[in-house]
Amino acid sequence: MNLVQDPLLLVHVNLFRAGLLISLIVAGWGLFTYLRRGTASGGLRSTLVLTAILFVVQGLWGLLLLATGHHLKDSLHVLYGVLLVIALPVAASYVGQNRRREPLVYGIVGLIMAALTIRAFMTG
Secondary structure (H helix, E strand, O other): OOOOOOHHHHHHHHHHHHHHHHHHHHHHHHHHHHHOOOOOOHHHHHHHHHHHHHHHHHHHHHHHHHHOOOOOOOOHHHHHHHHHHHHHHHHHHHHOOOOOOHHHHHHHHHHHHHHHHHHHHHHO
């Protein structure tokens, strides 16, 4: 079944696209802010919250796909999904009170999340 025939799968793929885009935005924003010797703004932090929510929704949608009879090509897909959901909370715990390091950590995590998003797509 292709994407046109399966609206549930189409939503999952579009969430992938949004996740990849927002991860790259977080990476660029965080690294640019760090290189300019800035600190994380409220806008960056709000984007991080939206990113975390997006990946939780993506994971829940994936569970819906499994519940409706869709199958995975590779079980690594689930691992990548779990890593995407926990990446930002782990990064936030690593940052702690170090406000200078915060944009660097989030920039690097944004790159890692973009890579995980691509790998999840490849194994889906």
